[in-house]
Amino acid sequence: MTDPAGTYRELAERYGLDIETIGGGAQMLSRYFASGTGVHVTCLDGGGLPASDNWHIGVHPANWDGDGGSLLFERRSDDGGARSFPDTIDAALWTAEYGRRSIGALTEEYAAFLKEEGLPELSADELLHEDLKPNQRRYVSAFLVRWSDAESEAQDTIALATYNIATGGRITMSRRDIPIKDGERRAVRAVVGYDRPLETFFAQVFETDADGEEDAFLWQADIDENLNWRFTLKLPPTPAQKLAESKDLLAAGLNLKQVAQACGYSTGGNFVAAFHKLYGLAPRAWLEEKGYRLSEDDKLREAERLIREGYSRNLETIALAAGYVSRVAMKGAFYRVHGMSAGAWRKKIIDE
Incomplete structure (x- = not known):
């Protein structure tokens, strides 16, 4: 089991959280909740969990109504038994002070x-x-x-929230007084940015629609290894993640225009430039390096298509996008088939 104090303190330093006193049980719960919402946390807890046990925690938003709600924390051991924490955890949560920004x-x-x-x-x-x-x-x-x-960034202070540990390992955290508005969710998300471990828990806490006791263990996960990735990531993928997906699309046979659109690029040229910057190769050169061999006919047909569609005015860009190592290589292919350079062929079809 990882050291909860070390993990929590690392998150606190990264996001400017204020730690006053933290016990073992408070660390295990509040490090995920607090880091996921980007808030100031004060925890008072005299107890902790045995480091050798394999415990699981289920997070369940009960009676979610959009304006507030309750979270049920279920803690169970691998054998199915439920136990309570030694002491009550009291935590006061505040939003960071954002204020209105023009x-x-x-x-x-x-x-x-x-x-x-x-x-x-x-x-x-x-x-x-x-x-x-x-x-x-x-x-x-x-x-x-x-x-x-x-114009609607959060600026109010979140009300006091108290964790009460009941027999059987259930913790009910009342958030009825906490205004969960769209502006606050967005402002807190701004702190999280694209950091996956924090954003996933933030999405779980604030943006789920599930309710009812039957869903109490829907998000049950191992607290040390699986809690983060089991929660739904709500933010859109980063450009690098989109480009990583583009490799599968290219290998599946989609053309550059289709892949560019699927990855959110306005033009194929922008996609090729971004791909080359990240991977050091143009898309089709990357395909060849990975064993997807393109015939000379395939390259020429692709170059002809890109020229017809006005893919780019830059013939070097077209050559790389079509899978040639350079503009010179594409020029040679056009001379062999059409008896003229790519530039002359482009002028010819425009004139036609």
Whole structure:
């Protein structure tokens, strides 16, 4: 079993959480809840869990009504028995202080971020397609959320929440006084950004529609290894994740235009450029490297199609997209088949 205190403190340092006093049981629960919602946490707990036991925790949003609700934490051992924590856990949860941000203030902040990080002057949407450091990507993804919700960003303090440990291992956390509004969810998500372990738990806590006792163990998971990945990830995939999916689409035989559209790129040229930046090869060159051999006829037909569709004015870009190693190689293929260069062939079909 991993050290809960170490994990919790690592999350606290990364996201600026304030730890005052934490006991073993509080660590096991609050490190996931608090890190997933990006809040300040104070926990008082005199007890803990035996480090040798294999315990599981089931998280269930009971009586969810959109404006508030309760979470039931079920803790059971591998043999099916349920036990209670030694002491009551009292936790006070507050939202981070975001306040309202005007569009002008956000614009100034974003410009300062680009200058400080030495990044190109691109929109946040375009910047996500660039090769960013993890902290830069977190900021940009968070900025997009804050921008789209600038007028309704959360600023109220979350009311006190108390965990009461009952016999049998059930913990009921009352959140009836906590206003769960769309603006607050988006503001908290801004802190989480694209960090999968934190966002998955955030989505589980705030955005599920399930209710009823029969669903109490729907999300039951091993607290140390499986809790994060079993919860539904609500944020869209990052550009790098989309490009990773594109490799399967390419291998399945989709053309570049279809793959680009499936991965959210406005043009095939943008897709090829992003793919090349991430993997060091154009898509079709990557296919050949992985054993998907393209015949000379396949390359030529693809180049002809790209030229007809106006894929790019740059013949080097077209050559790479079609699977040639260079513009010169494509030029030779066009001379062998058409008796003219690719540029001359393009002019010919335009004139026709």
